Amino acid sequence: MKYTVRSVEKHEFQLPNKVDFSSEFSVELKGKPLAVRILETNSDGSLRLIMVNNRIIPVQVDRRTDGLPERVYVNGVSYPLEIEKVETTRFKAPSSAKEASGAVKADLPGQVSSLFVALGDEVVKGQAIGILEAMKMENEIIAPRNGKIKNIVAQPGKAVMRGDLLLEIG
Amino acid sequence: MFKKVLVANRGLVAANCVRAIRELGAKSAIVYETSDLGSAAVRAADEALEISSPNGSTAYLDVGAVVEAAVRCGADAVHPGYGFLAKSPDLAQRLKERGISIITSPAQTRAKELAQKAGLGVLPGSAVLRGWSEAEAAVTGIGFPLVIKAIAGYGGWGARIVNDASEFKPAWDHVCKQCERHGVAAELMLEKHLPSAHQVEFPVLRDNTGRVLVLPELESSVQRRFQKLLVESPAPSLKQNLRGKLEAAIPALVNQLGIVGFASVIFQVSGGEAYFSEVESSIQASHSATGLLTGINVIREQIRVASGEALRIQPEQIQRKGHVIGVFLYAMDPYRKFAPCPGRIERFYAPTGEGIFLHSALTSGDIVSPHYDPNIAKLMVLDSTRDEAVQRLRLALADFFIDGIQTTLPLMRAIVASADFVKGEVTTSYLFSEERRVSLLKSLRNSDDDTVAALVAALALNTDANATQIMDSAQHGGFLWSMASRVLNRKKMEF
Numbered sequence: 001m002k003y004t005v006r007s008v009e010k011h012e013f014q015l016p017n018k019v020d021f022s023s024e025f026s027v028e029l030k031g032k033p034l035a036v037r038i039l040e041t042n043s044d045g046s047l048r049l050i051m052v053n054n055r056i057i058p059v060q061v062d063r064r065t066d067g068l069p070e071r072v073y074v075n076g077v078s079y080p081l082e083i084e085k086v087e088t089t090r091f092k093a094p095s096s097a098k099e100a101s102g103a104v105k106a107d108l109p110g111q112v113s114s115l116f117v118a119l120g121d122e123v124v125k126g127q128a129i130g131i132l133e134a135m136k137m138e139n140e141i142i143a144p145r146n147g148k149i150k151n152i153v154a155q156p157g158k159a160v161m162r163g164d165l166l167l168e169i170g
Numbered sequence: 171m172f173k174k175v176l177v178a179n180r181g182l183v184a185a186n187c188v189r190a191i192r193e194l195g196a197k198s199a200i201v202y203e204t205s206d207l208g209s210a211a212v213r214a215a216d217e218a219l220e221i222s223s224p225n226g227s228t229a230y231l232d233v234g235a236v237v238e239a240a241v242r243c244g245a246d247a248v249h250p251g252y253g254f255l256a257k258s259p260d261l262a263q264r265l266k267e268r269g270i271s272i273i274t275s276p277a278q279t280r281a282k283e284l285a286q287k288a289g290l291g292v293l294p295g296s297a298v299l300r301g302w303s304e305a306e307a308a309v310t311g312i313g314f315p316l317v318i319k320a321i322a323g324y325g326g327w328g329a330r331i332v333n334d335a336s337e338f339k340p341a342w343d344h345v346c347k348q349c350e351r352h353g354v355a356a357e358l359m360l361e362k363h364l365p366s367a368h369q370v371e372f373p374v375l376r377d378n379t380g381r382v383l384v385l386p387e388l389e390s391s392v393q394r395r396f397q398k399l400l401v402e403s404p405a406p407s408l409k410q411n412l413r414g415k416l417e418a419a420i421p422a423l424v425n426q427l428g429i430v431g432f433a434s435v436i437f438q439v440s441g442g443e444a445y446f447s448e449v450e451s452s453i454q455a456s457h458s459a460t461g462l463l464t465g466i467n468v469i470r471e472q473i474r475v476a477s478g479e480a481l482r483i484q485p486e487q488i489q490r491k492g493h494v495i496g497v498f499l500y501a502m503d504p505y506r507k508f509a510p511c512p513g514r515i516e517r518f519y520a521p522t523g524e525g526i527f528l529h530s531a532l533t534s535g536d537i538v539s540p541h542y543d544p545n546i547a548k549l550m551v552l553d554s555t556r557d558e559a560v561q562r563l564r565l566a567l568a569d570f571f572i573d574g575i576q577t578t579l580p581l582m583r584a585i586v587a588s589a590d591f592v593k594g595e596v597t598t599s600y601l602f603s604e605e606r607r608v609s610l611l612k613s614l615r616n617s618d619d620d621t622v623a624a625l626v627a628a629l630a631l632n633t634d635a636n637a638t639q640i641m642d643s644a645q646h647g648g649f650l651w652s653m654a655s656r657v658l659n660r661k662k663m664e665f
Contacts, residue, residue, distance in 0.1 A: 001632065003624075003628040003631075005624035005625075005627050005628055006624075007620045007621075007627075008615060008617075008620045009617070009620055009621075011621060011624035011625075013624075013625070015628055015629065015632050016632075018632070019629060019633055027625060030621075034621075034625070036625065036629075038629070040517075042516050042573070042574075043516075045633065046630065047626060047629060047630060047633070048516065048517060048573055050622075050626065050629075052622055052625070057619075058519065058571040059622070059623075059626045060573060061626060061627065061630045063630075068631070069627040069630045069631060072622075072623040072624075072626045072630075074619040074622050074623050074626070075568070075571060076571060076572075076577075076579050076580045076583075077580050077611075077614040077615060077619060078505045078611070079615065079619065079620055079623030081623060081624060081627050083627060083628070083631060107509065108509065108511070108512065108540065109512060109540040110510070110540055113351060114347075133351075134510045134512065134540045135501070135502075135510035135512065135540060135541075135542065135543060135544040136327055136542075136543060136544075137502075137508075137510050137544070139510065157351075
């Protein structure tokens, strides 16, 4: 398969259709061959340690909610990226992305310590609408889009888990 | 010496206390909340007593439960480490009533006044304030910018910078509310804030005969919102004659305060002058850097003198073995404005080698809890000179990798590699600006790793079970999957 990936720079390269974890394979990038081996994966199958041209590199992959990789950490350093194009003989185009959802969910487990908005308030994208406290630190809850507060689920002082619905913007 | 000491804390500081108690030949006991049962500190203790609270995380702050546990196990002393409990007057009082010693000293709210008497330059500040009207009255003598500090606070908790009058009331209310939520008294102090100052602190030990031992100073200028990220000694910002002056004046202050045990005397250094800020009377996380530099186990000496023994170390016996730098690592994501990152540590690849010391109570597979402080490890290096220590630290940080959670590791790499740090010019305001954080993190990127990142992304897609499913269920034919025009979920990603 051919991939076009934009990280800080733009990269185009070809990978085998199914990567074999057990052996080394070669990828040509900007005219230079890279010898690649996967050394370790996490329990969920995600990559953890790879070898590129005899250099061992710990890596982590951050995925978007739909599972596509959106950021790769190379030895802890973040590289944001976009997979611009994948060319294959059989590949289904996923349904197009929706507009940012109005559901505001807890980014991390913690406790909602305060909410700055009430039902019916108009908010704008990026506005701080409350505070979620975790590890004794305060983290702003940010409005993902413009709209009106149509539902408030979170109660100040109550513990929330990651992914819990806090409030909804209509 | 005490016969049995109960440790009322968790994590690395608790493990260090347990170890010191055992080294002294006393029995160690520890309280734990269920989720900490398998932790390093609990495993190391001779005896472990469960305490619980309706919501789990507050068990360690439950004074009644800690006192009850101390009585139950027959401890003659309690070591609360640092944090809210160590500063709780209630705990000190209730232990006293039971005839149990506490190995820490109360908050030193009169320190500024006494420092002035001891001949030290002092940062303008207020007495303990209770309520907005007292705060309003106190501010005139101090001026802006200033810092609001909660008496019960520690490690950056409950401290807030106020740049001008308009920020004062909201900031005051904010810190008061924070105190309320954590069940500590809303007793606050104000202090003049010196922008671009260095922070230097002197750890001290004092026994009950009044002998004071001033240990080598630590510079702790690299911090974020008062949370220390790095300490080193000798302090690059301290000139030899100023060091001598401070070392000479500190014993009088500590004697006036009447502390028996450990304290840290904290100064802000600016324009070649040192201004006394406060005395922190709990043990500090930086004790291990002092230990590495001098060979003195600070917690052990703290327990010794608290039990009534005299200090045995003579000032002339204190020797610096070189230059020490200690990095405090936190489970916070520098790429996401330091959002806390609790979670499971998949793999912990720690650096090792000559002059490299790692203190951590965590290992691969451990869970970093959302309920507690985010500190996960202290990485320290010792070398002959500062330049060599910086180089050693730089490589040690590069070889350190923690998988599963995000940590402040990349930021620390960037700071240690920066020209400002190499020159010893980092001040407490260094990380105030967002631009600095962003540019530090960007400085870590390079073209080779950019290539690796792109490759890994493609590999992740290629080896992903879901992607395979999409591919398998797809119809045959030439498809072009273009994501360029899609609205990407940018919430998590800043740059």
